[in-house]
Amino acid sequence: MTDLTRRAPWLWRALLLLALALALLPTTDLLRLAGSLDAADGMVAIVDDLPPESLVLVGFDPDLGTYAEIRPTVRTLLADLLEHDARLVFVSLTPEGRALAIAERARLLASAVAPERLMDVGFVPGAEAALVSLARAVDGTGDGLVAGLPDEPFALGLVIGGNDIGPRSWVEQFEPRVVAVEIVAVAPTVLLPELTPYLESGQLRALLATPRDGAAYRESVAPTPLGDFDGPAPLAVLVGVLVAVAVLGFAVVSGLGDSLRSSRGREPA
């Protein structure tokens, strides 16, 4: 490999440009990111059942590293909720989530969404303690230090996960204290194993936690005036996966070969 690089130093740059060019090509029917559309049924049904002017509490705590995976799904879901005349109340329990919430609110406000539909409670420090205080404020058992909540019942809790305080914390701390507000979540794939039991027990009413589920949800929702969020091109994903498989596969085969040779070398003659 090193010899090849020495002979053709432009090779890596050419491969990178080729990969970028492939990612820009239009998608064909052969490639498809979405899995079964059934995966999105739960979320679609819940959003469809929301009465007009519903108040939705949005716990916005993704992290910068994994937000790219769920961003198109989150944007589609927020747009769909607004399309169903819901009013969103943003709250963040982590600084990183707060920064991303500021960006998403700014984007929606720039898309001419009325500010009264995008209320902002802001950042509440204290991790789980903040979540308990928020639950008490929503439940009306205590105002605590969480200010800015509207004095109306919430119809739904939407948790955008990724950070330490995500859907699991909401199920543990918020859901038992505010049983009237059901929780749905969008989370990166890495959180799926810890969230699946909550989905099966009904503590999470709906969950979109893999790129395939997200793509299925985006296909299930009609484009809104706020935009049509297609997500990454399947060809771009394919190129990335193939590059990763090639690099790692080569390393594994080489490693296995080395391991085999060294074990043979240790065998007694």
Next chain:
Amino acid sequence: MRRPTIPALVIAVGVLVLADFLVVNDSLGELAGVAIDAAIVVAAGAALAGVGALVARRANDVWRRRGDPVGAGLVLAGMAAVLVAGLRPGAEGASDPAVGWIVSALMLPIGATLFGLLFVTTLSAARRSVDTGGREAIVLVGSAVVLLILLVPIGGTAGDALAAAADWALEVPIGAVFRGILIGVAVLVAVFAARTLLGIGSTDD
């Protein structure tokens, strides 16, 4: 010599919050609310202290020209820009459009770019870990290759089969291992909490 103040505080607050969770009682609820609000205030104070320490450290780096004074200056400039945008007269705090612009147009794209580099650095790190010759590394990276193949975004029957296999892998073997770790951590936390509540050992152990 053991100091009982902190364990006593932990026991009192822990029992109070637990009792409030289990028993519906207004007075208990108000007491628990005070404890929870105190935790929030302490967390906010700790965050502010952290920011203050960061400013002091970076200002010192700039002043004494040690470490990375350019980077330290950029950190201070970034903090100052957000503070000025959010706290200038007439500004709307964190909801101010200027703060939104700084976050949306500068901070998030820079952060996303850095995380985008993870694609290259993670592959490189995985390859190097296999090169060290460890069997665990080969198994780990080999499993990653199998999962990546399951995530190939193709359509049709083959795509459906791959998707079903990927879902099974995430929900059964990976889910089982992950939940096993979570249950183990939870048991350890429960044991540690019980030891603290019962006064066995010290919180500094």
